[in-house]
Amino acid sequence: MRMPHDLKSYVQKHPDNQMAWYLLGKDYERSGQTAKANYCFERSGGVYEAFEHSKAPAQVWIEYQHKLIQLEQQRKKQQFKRRSAAIMLWLLLLGIVPSAMAPDAMNIDVVTEPADESSPEQGLESIDYTDEQGAAHESEADEAGPEPPVFTGIPLINDEITDEAAGRMMNQLRHTEATIITLGLEQENEFLLWGTSPARPLMYQFRSNGEGEVTSQSLLPEWCKCTSDDLKGLSASAIEWGQKEEQAIALRSAITAYKQLNGVYPERIEQLMKPFPNNHIGGVSSPMRELYPEMLGYIQSLAGDYRDSESDPTIGERSSEDGPLLPSFEDTYGGEPYMKEALSIIVNKETHRLTLLSGSIVLRNYEVGLGGNKTPEGDFVISDKVVNPNGRSDGEFGTRGMQLSDTDYAIHGTNDPGSIGLDESLGCIRMHQEDVEELFALVPPGTQVTIKDSANTPTQIIAPEQAGERFQPELVPGQTNPDKIYHWLN
Structure with a gap:
């Protein structure tokens, strides 16, 4: 109970x-x-x-x-x-x-007593306003209509919000008038597990009046004083928010990698969509096209590279403390993408896991096949990204291949899925077809890949089970290499 x-x-x-x-x-x-x-x-x-x-x-x-x-x-x-x-x-x-x-x-204004900071719940309950003034405010809010939800992630340990995380969130909101929906991200060691949409449960709704008063309401079904339709609506909005975050981090990674390689920013998304070997982005969707100008301006502004950032309409208002605000991220707490660091990869040989990260946020954690001592350790970058590296989709390297630092090693698919999780390759990193195709779409050439004998990365599989939940933008054409059939450690 x-x-x-x-x-x-x-x-x-x-x-x-x-x-x-x-x-x-x-x-x-x-x-x-x-x-x-x-x-x-x-x-x-x-x-x-x-x-x-x-x-x-x-x-x-x-x-x-x-x-x-x-x-x-x-x-x-x-x-x-x-x-x-x-x-x-x-x-x-x-x-x-x-x-x-x-x-x-x-x-x-009727201000309630602040919760005792030594309480283990840190005030994690909604405060009921029972006076006439409170009822009047609620009526006015109802007439104005519900505000669109604003989302952010909050760490969970054993499926519960920690006192530290809750206290930090409430302190951040004390002088900001806002209503925030928090999505739970399980914390494992130093990592936050982004996972898939169902793995990001609705946890709490925090409300702040901007004058030091912060209240909260649980959104867990057994606690929430709301209808199932309300929760379904919020869940649908949260899924859309998560998909936009994945599109944004894929764009950010591709733009950053392009700048590092060419010394200039790609002015249009089409510059990332060239045929091999200039295929900086594996796939593109209509939302990604719409998001691109804002993401480009955002990255330039953060780097101080924008020529006239103050007059750029895609950036929105700026704050020296909060950074630039993007119109497309008005539904994100802070007004900018939740994931802020370009994608990187860690391969853990001990657990046979390939972890895709944005900073400390684990976007995906795939099971992979390796070659034991034949799989090298160290730091690499993705050099070539190739569709059908064997010249066909059913070859021994599957439908996608990503060469590591121009070596004979690669991350690729396989026509032997039973070898996933084992040490049966000659040194390459084998992946299931749906996994390698999703990874191919997310990461650009130049992505950092670290292979370790043992790493403190999560062991659980973090990847969508349903095909419709995968990151699968429309494949950019021309990503095969007609001049070469790859034979990575064949």
Whole structure:
């Protein structure tokens, strides 16, 4: 059973109540959240020791239920007192101020108490406004219509938001008027697992009035006071947001790689879509074409390379603290892409995993086939990107190949999928067809590839199970190499 909202709120507002801490800890203990339970038990002082040594669990449970009833009664009394105080305030104001400042012409903000920062939940509950003023504000918001959702990622450990992450998010929002939807990204070591759309659950909706007050509402189905249609709508928007992020990081990587190779930026996306060997981008979609001017201006602005960035309409307003804001990323917290570093690859020989990264964000984690000691270790870059490297789609290197630093080693497909996960190659990195085609579409030539005997990368497979969830923009034509049939360590 999950702890009811009232007891959590009570603990946050009354951090000195040792019995409340004890009861909260017992519920965490029953749900298997040991760390939070121990934290609550420590805050409960002598109550924990007294109950654990002298009372049976059944008696504790009875008292627990009784305490919940008391808390509900106290909450209702507090609501009544607040309403009474508000009425008295209005009466007082009506008696001593002129008619021009009557209640219907005034705007008095009701600010709730901040949550105790030592609480394990850090205020992770929505605050209910029960006074008349709050109801009026809610009515006005309803008439204005819902705001479009703004998304960001937030770290999870064991499927739960950490106190540190929640506290950091709330502190960031205290002086910003915003409504943010957080998507959970599981944290493993130093990595955040981006994964696929279903693996990024809706976690919380944070609201800030810009004056220090931040509230939150759980979006988990068992907690959310919302309809299934509301959640479906948010989930659909979150999927679209995730797809745009993947398109943006693919463009950013290609633009950056082009600049490093040629010394200038590609003015048009068509410059990235040349036939082999100038195929800097493997595939393109209509949304990527629309996004390209903004991404180009954004990258130039960050590098200080834009000639007239202040007058460029694609960049939007700038802030010395927040960086440039992009119109296409108005649905992203901060107004710019969530993934900010060009793509790179780590191959872990110990776990047979190829990890695709943007900084510390794991975009994909594929299972691969290797050659044991025959697979070299070290740093490489993707030099050639070739469609059908054997001259046909069913060759031993499959439909895609990416040569490493002009050597005899490559990342490629295979006509022997049973070798994936094993050390049966002569040194190359073998991938399933759907995986290598997706990787080919995402990474440009010049992408950094690091091969290690052992790495601290995730072990779980992170790749879309459904074909429709894959990153599969329309293949750019002319990416075969008519002058060569590849024989990587054949």
